[in-house]
Structure formats: C-alpha cells, structure tokens
Amino acid sequence: MTAALHALLDPPTGRVRVGIGDDAAVWSPSPGALQVITVDECTEGIDFRRGAVTLQDAGWRALAASISDVAAMGGRPVLAVVSLTLPEDLDQAGVLQLYQGMDELAGRQRVQIVGGDLSRGRVLSLGVTVVGEVRPSNLKRRGDGREGDVVAVSGPLGLSRAGLAILEGEVDPAKLEPRLVERALAAYRRPLPQTGAGRFLGGSRYVRAMMDLSDGLASDLPRLAQASGTGATIDVERLPIDPACRAVAEAMGVPPEDLALQGGDDLELLCTVRRRAFEYLAGRAKARLGRALLPVGSLERGEGVALLRGGERRPLELRGWEALR
C-alpha cells in the first residue's frame, strides 16, 4: 500500500523532508527548524473494544499511539488535533470521557489538544494527529540502519499483549498473581509513549535507525530492515520479557516469546546502534532514563528477518495486515 501511495503522490519536495512511509512526516516550517507530524486512526472493534477498555482508556491509547510516532523520530510532541466518529449510543458525556483520557496523557506529556471535529458513524473511531518538533541533528528515520548494527528495544515486550489476553478471556486471571494482572492490564489500557527515550536516542549519534513498536517486533523489525536495505536476526533468547507477560503466556500455554514478538501496542522504541558504541550507549541510557537499552538482534546483509533460537536459525513468518499498511 505504501509503495502504491508513493507512486501516486508527488514525491516530497521543498520543505518536506520525510513523506509517507516512516513513523511520521517531517518538514521544515522555517530555516533550521524541523517539525514532525503524524496521525493514527483507532477504530472500535479493531484497535480496541469498549467493555475491554473505558472511553477514557480509548482516548488515552489513541493519543499515545500518535505521540509514540513523534518520539520514534527523536521528536518532542507539542500539540494534537482529534477527529472523532461517534456512534449513536455515545452522547456528550461519552465524548467528554474520551477527551478526559486524552487530556490526562496530554498533561503528562506536555501536549496541548488544540482542535477537533466530530462526525456521526456506526462505530467509534478516533483519529489523532500530533505535531512535534525535532532538532535537525536529532531526527531518526527507520531507513538509516546498517549491516552490523545492534538491534535494541527500549523496554520489555509483550506486556500489552498479555493485558489484552486477560481482557479477551484467553487466560483466566484468577490463576495469576493479582499484581501481575494489574501490571498487564495497565500496560494495555494506558501505554506510555517513550518520549524521554526517544529524545535521548535521537540525541545520540550512535543510534542510526529508529521506529516505534506499535505493531510488535515481528511486524516492525522487517519494516525497519527493509527500509534500511538490510536483513536482520532476532535472538529469541534475549527478548526482554516482563514477568507478567511470562506468567500470562505460561497460563495460555504458549511460549512467552510469541507474545513478545507479536504483541503490538507496547509503544516501546526499536532502534539500531553502531555495534562498537552499544555498551557505552546502553550504560548512558540506564543512567539517564533509569531503563536499560536491550539488545535483541542485529542487522545483517541480505533480506528478511530470521529468528535465532538455541543456535538454530529459521525465517520469521509474517502474518496479518501488512498489505494495507
């Protein structure tokens, strides 16, 4: 789809530096300044289910997804506009609950919600546009990785997917420790965009490519590798898995790596780092952000993404929904 749109639309010119195909578009509103702009569409029944999340959660999650795209370019989010499609059963109180959830996250991330539009429809849908700023030297794209780079993520994976499994009844929460259940549910309902990590990684010259993990490592790393003109491997045994994700996976009877690989919505960042600088950068990340930078694989010569497990190597199979992305 992206390729077809590239063919249809004029290539970015003049002040537009990055068009369709990255986490966000980038343009220069004035000499020396860069702005980042992105939109995410969240539709009930696809991206969330009422009943599983409150309207406040739905608002939070939609805004979080767009803020995360700005973070993934190395940027700082500044403001947001919101377009809502409202089904008949949502009244003004419901709209205010959606905005309340957005406003809570906006306050934490110092984002201002400055405008919106409403339309009627059959299902609830939220389109959130976020505008941010990025220093030209901090801009990170997904296509700038190189062979040999360490592939790393900004935090544990699969936690949000574990929360979804609980909400969708794939696992019985009564069999799990309550604090792990809480932790997984919170990750799903109120994911935190990694704006601080994005700015830190954006500011490092050792970080080459970056994107956010909104669709899960198994979907997003192939995009990064393809955009960079490389292949990649994922070292399955090094995947960072939260204890709550591990507990849910065990209760589901699936390998925890599956949740970590396929789970989207964690909003962690994926980046590639010059190999020789990795240890140094990971140490600085720990000191600055209080979070490690976690290596999960490498960029390699060739095409496609392979999984390494116990010395064995097999190609990653892609599922889903890529055709339209």
Next chain:
Amino acid sequence: MTAALHALLDPPTGRVRVGIGDDAAVWSPSPGALQVITVDECTEGIDFRRGAVTLQDAGWRALAASISDVAAMGGRPVLAVVSLTLPEDLDQAGVLQLYQGMDELAGRQRVQIVGGDLSRGRVLSLGVTVVGEVRPSNLKRRGDGREGDVVAVSGPLGLSRAGLAILEGEVDPAKLEPRLVERALAAYRRPLPQTGAGRFLGGSRYVRAMMDLSDGLASDLPRLAQASGTGATIDVERLPIDPACRAVAEAMGVPPEDLALQGGDDLELLCTVRRRAFEYLAGRAKARLGRALLPVGSLERGEGVALLRGGERRPLELRGWEALR
C-alpha cells in the same frame, strides 16, 4: 459541546494562540511565525454517500473541507495527513482512488500529502488534518466582528446544496437545463476552497471576523455573531443565488433562499467588514480575485440572528446538529 470541551481541557497556553472553537487552531512554532492546524472528519452516510459521489470525489471533498478551514483563518495550506477508516468492501484500488481525488486538489492548492494511517471499520470515514501558515498580521478569527460591520460572503450560496438535491432525487434533472445540472453537481462533488479569497481578506485590515461556510449561512452566521458578542441580520433579498441553485429550488417548489441559507459545503467564506470600507474593499476584491465580495447583512447590537425580507424581520430558526458541534 465546544463549551464543555473548553471546561475540560486546559486553556491554550504558551505558544498556542487559538484553541478549540474556531475554524482552526493557531500556534507559534517560532517567534514571529504562526501556524494553523485543523482536522475534518467526513463519514460515509453522513457527510457523503457512495453512489452519489465517486471515491475520488469523496477524497477531494474531505481535503477541501480542511483546506477551507485554513483559508478561513487567512492562512495558506501547506501539508496534509490523512486517517482512513475502511470498510471491508474497499480494497487497495479504492484507497488509491480516495488518494487520487485528494491528490488532484492538493496539486491545485499546492498542498503536500505527507502521511496517513489506515484502520478497518464498518463505514468509510476520512479524517484530514491540514497544516498551514499565516502571517501574524493576517490572522482572522470568528470572534472579532463588531456591531455595524457589513456581513459579506465570497461567492454564491446554495449551489452545492442544489447539487445534492439532484443526486438525492429531490428534483428531476431532466426538467433542468443540462449546463445548470452540471454546474450544481460539480459544486457538490468538487467544491473549491477559497484559499485566494482567504489570503486576500486576511491581508485586509478592514476585515474583522472570518470563518468558512461549511454548514451554511443559517448555521454559521449565528456562530460568528455569538463569538463576536453581537447579533446579526441577514437581508434575504440580497442573498447571492446562482442560476443553477435558483432553477433547482424552483423545480423543488421551495424558495431559493432556503437552499442558500441552509446549504453547507459551498466552502465560501463569511466575513465581517468595517462598514465605511466595504465599497472600497469589494472593489479591490473584484479586481484582485475576479469575484465580488457580496454583502448579505450586518452585525447588530444584541443576540441572535434575524432575517429581513420585504421590510419584515423574523428570527432565524436553527436546526440540526448544533448540539455536538
């Protein structure tokens, strides 16, 4: 709804100059510069009907509505991002048709489409965000009108509504002159945002308040008057009515003024002008834009909007959909 959102969200601070409640939000990305940002949500079955318009038209119309909001602030549109909700029966070819329509208008208006997001849903919905620029001295808001101002519009009204009447079978096109049918249909399917008029009017110090007429004069003038803290009158006999709109109204058996008052989607601009400068400004508009600036009423002391017809004065009745706007 707007008032409730104002109460919920923090008031615009720092670099944000105009928040929710005008055609577009305004902020300052760097000292001395102002940026305009707006979003419009267009949903199938509400804002358009497939069958009545092609997918290309639907794309064009959605982008046009957002560009018009930027024009209404006195701004120049620069770029757009698009969020789509796609029903099952729309494949990649359909998405490309939507983008094709947007791209045609974008090319004419020198707007670049730089990003987008897709989600699945039960009905087609397009959310289009446009970012534009405006010189600080050219920014026009809807709340800056004053008692005594001439209320004027940038072109004839009701033409798009006449096109809709033909498409919806409210009138038999076989009874109308084909060139009038074509004209009305084109106005509905491919409305042209008045970007040139917006920049011209934005640049005049005689223009006090401005907004676009996306919901029709009968809905939009009350908003402008209320935001300005005034009442208003509409001189029904001076409403500019296109011959095609007149012919459709006659065939429908309704007064053409009704179409002109209620018809949205014309994307003409509504402005208020210092009374003593009106003739001068209208003359310059004619010379610069090749279009007259058409007086349709006045701002007055008090509240509410009244219709003047044959010396009689009666209050305008509001219909519809205001509660949620």
